[in-house]
Amino acid sequence: MTSDFSQYTLGYDIPALPGMKVEEVQTPALIVDLDAFDHNLLKMRDEIAKYGVRHRAHCKMHKSAEIAKLQMEQGHACGVCCQKVSEAETLARAGITDIMVSNEVCDPYKIDRLAQLPKLGVRILVCTDNLPNIAALSEAAVKQGTELEVLVELDCGGSRCGVADSAAVLELATAIIAAPNLRFAGIQSYQGAAQHAYEYADRKALMDTAITITKDAVDLLESKEIHCDIVGGGGTGSYPFEAASGVFNELQCGSYLFMDADYRRVKDKDGQYLPAFEHALFLLTSIMSTDIDGQAVCDAGLKAHSIDTGPPEVFERPDLQSLDYSDEHGVLKDPQNTLKINDKIKLVPGHCDPTCNLHDWYVGVRGGVVETLWHVTARGKFY
Amino acid sequence: MTSDFSQYTLGYDIPALPGMKVEEVQTPALIVDLDAFDHNLLKMRDEIAKYGVRHRAHCKMHKSAEIAKLQMEQGHACGVCCQKVSEAETLARAGITDIMVSNEVCDPYKIDRLAQLPKLGVRILVCTDNLPNIAALSEAAVKQGTELEVLVELDCGGSRCGVADSAAVLELATAIIAAPNLRFAGIQSYQGAAQHAYEYADRKALMDTAITITKDAVDLLESKEIHCDIVGGGGTGSYPFEAASGVFNELQCGSYLFMDADYRRVKDKDGQYLPAFEHALFLLTSIMSTDIDGQAVCDAGLKAHSIDTGPPEVFERPDLQSLDYSDEHGVLKDPQNTLKINDKIKLVPGHCDPTCNLHDWYVGVRGGVVETLWHVTARGKFY
Known part of the structure; x- marks a missing residue:
């Protein structure tokens, strides 16, 4: 699955190129594990x-x-x-x-x-x-x-x-x-x-x-x-x-x-999540301001994910809490002040369908390296 | 302000062409009065x-x-x-x-x-x-x-x-x-x-x-x-x-x-809306199902407008009420069953910024006729 991405400008119309480390991906971006x-x-x-x-x-x-x-x-x-x-x-x-x-x-x-x-x-x-x-x-x-x-x-x-x-x-x-x-x-x-x-x-x-x-x-x-x-x-x-x-x-x-x-909240009859599906979609975001004690601001707002079923969850960081989202910013509670500017975190979108429709690309990642990009071919096709 | 739209296919990547009547616009579409x-x-x-x-x-x-x-x-x-x-x-x-x-x-x-x-x-x-x-x-x-x-x-x-x-x-x-x-x-x-x-x-x-x-x-x-x-x-x-x-x-x-x-709710000291700005942006949507008594379903869902500040309002139709929005559908309360399939109504988006970012085009309308289209040039530019 190799494609020619040379027609795209990194950071302008594509968030990553194959071979890049995940830390180098331009954010906010949808990454697929x-x-x-x-x-x-x-x-x-x-x-x-x-x-x-x-x-x-x-x-x-x-x-x-x-x-x-x-x-x-x-x-x-x-x-x-x-x-x-x-x-x-x-x-x-x-x-x-x-x-x-x-x-x-x-x-x-x-x-x-x-x-x-x-x-x-x-x-x-x-x-x-x-x-x-x-x-x-x-x-x-x-x-x-x-x-x-x-x-x-x-x-x-x-x-x-x-x-x-x-x-x-x-x-x-x-x-x-x-x-x-x-x-x-x-x-x-x-x-x-x-x-x-x-x-x-x-x-x-x-x-x-x-x-x-x-x-x-x-x-x-x-x-x-x-x-x-x-x-x-x-x-x-x-x-x-x-x-x-x-x-x-x-x-x-x-x-x-x-x-x-939201789908993670759906339980089977034993009170566990029903089918054995894993989180594969993440919104990668970068920290861009830490001036307020106990808080960090990330670069993923309402234009990068949909909050219609509630805010995203911070993946595998129980010390952080997803607080508030405006057009271009997300505010995270970081009581221990662990986050630094340009740190990257992964958010699990609240609702995948309207979130995917905000993006032009999926960045496919394996082992911390960008393996491929998939185009959101029908993004905005609602006619 | 005349542009060449011949590179675009109506209904595939552009919702309207200059000269069309507003009733002919492919929905859902953002129209500008x-x-x-x-x-x-x-x-x-x-x-x-x-x-x-x-x-x-x-x-x-x-x-x-x-x-x-x-x-x-x-x-x-x-x-x-x-x-x-x-x-x-x-x-x-x-x-x-x-x-x-x-x-x-x-x-x-x-x-x-x-x-x-x-x-x-x-x-x-x-x-x-x-x-x-x-x-x-x-x-x-x-x-x-x-x-x-x-x-x-x-x-x-x-x-x-x-x-x-x-x-x-x-x-x-x-x-x-x-x-x-x-x-x-x-x-x-x-x-x-x-x-x-x-x-x-x-x-x-x-x-x-x-x-x-x-x-x-x-x-x-x-x-x-x-x-x-x-x-x-x-x-x-x-x-x-x-x-x-x-x-x-x-x-x-x-x-x-x-x-x-949402901005229409902001009041001045006399309890009136502050500045004399008018609603100029509307989400034009078509009715696509009327099988349930007292209800009509339109073709504008969460991929066509953002509900982060609440649902849109139905413009100048006090008989209709905006109820619920899923990915591709909106449900309207229509107690008098006045709406018919392919009828068009205008919604005032709850929050313009993240709504505009979902669209590629603004359809500029005057006197019921499409006068021009403006490209949402920086749609999806969040890097």
Whole structure:
């Protein structure tokens, strides 16, 4: 995995170059512990083999075509998910050939762009939750002379998008089957609220309901001889439930690859963290001011990480406490005044998805040395 | 102000093209109401004329070289501020000739890059709060054969960076004056905590203290015949205090130009919002699901706006309420079920600075038509 980075200027548009020591990386920068990354990648490969389900890796988290390829080639993912047409375009242009937009696409221009993508030799799947949308998808596919595979999104408890019940699933599936240039692909049933329910009992209750709702819809379709190629859902916090349900056949995990501070709070039934995934993503930051006793200021603020699920955690430094973040600064409590200017520390981001979207590069590190850089290919692709 | 946008693909890497109707803009997108923008730009020009102070416009908010030029040419700003070396590089390459990094620069490689910038014919100013940093700045300027202008940052109550008192200011000013290739430029004294103190009395108390601390330092330097060319500070929430103080001579406002939901909460002594700045920045978003009664889902999530100061407000739609935001979705309460799929609404971002940094473009709109697009030139430049 060697690339040419000569077109980039260090410190202006790239934070590091292969061969540099981690201490020389320009901060703030996202670094990936490649040993932990490999562990997580192969752990999920083993998990899907154990449960006998497919994994359609969710790229909304990392937004990197290079990482998506690793998930398919080494992690045995059957394809990828993303949330936006411009993400799908980015992934298709980078050579990914099996892409689901696990979201509704409603804007006419976006639908037209989506319908063009199969011309690149890419299998394109998309979700829907209403009849006029099915008509619009069909019209665009006919116009472009392509085929779109369409899943009905079912609201299994997340209360966001998706139809309310099995009867509505049947109605929409029937419409998809009847619509020119569309192919019915199955049911999308993602319980977002279950992912971050920290306690096992709460998560189990949400997932029991979600699985019951989903099974009812699958059964109703089967009774009408409509087969679901895909019954998809599941994230890092909930996937063992979907995988063991006998109802779902495709998982859509994303965060397992990097992990974040919030997912570390999700516990299994023994009160331990559920799956054996490791923190692989860190925000490397440098100390830039120590004038106040018991405090150090670092160079990572709100433009370098998202605090929507709380502040980041300081990695393996229990003597330090993450206090406050403004646009370009982070304030750390350092009671023993151990930090000095230009010292580097590693923060575990509170929430990996919106944090990754702030960066253009992942700096892959092994043994304290930069081994590679991966581009955040779909950074800012939210159209 | 006409540019060539033909290198960009609509909906992939640019959200709109000049001449489009606002309803056709690909969402989520930041749109700028150009009438409100012009009002804010000229209002600040009038404010600095009224108070007889300079304005060094803070580009950390908008990160756009095109907007920085408008602030200097039409808004009579004397120069600009930014927070990072890579921002300064971006602005210098775009032709801005008077740039202050209103922050400490400590990393040796970053210092070296900063010391190269005057070779582009740019006046470069930077802040410091410790003696070893002054030595490092001097060494780099000598090596590059350039001059850096250096301000001592004083902690006037923000408890972040900056020296603690006037004696330390004098010590550092003396060191700057003695250091080869450095020029002492004055004092940086920014009270960040005062900007968002909503109540006038709270803000006044913070600013009274800040001004007293700053005046003491200026007076001590004057007593030693050390003159401050610049006594800089002030933001959109506090600037009338600095401007009227007789101590400060350069303001550093940023948010006045766009305004956000949080700044709208800052009140003057009559309980009204302080200065007559208008909301000029909006996040345009499209409705993408309405399956749940009393609720609509829009396509603007955490990757399109920052909620660190709270959720965005729905502009001029009191019937709608901003509820919850996940990575790619926003959930709105719509009790009367008025919203339909593909309807567009305008959100006022909770906090403009980290929101702007998520986007590559501002879509300038007047009379419902896209007039121009401005590039967020320094988006992601946090090195």
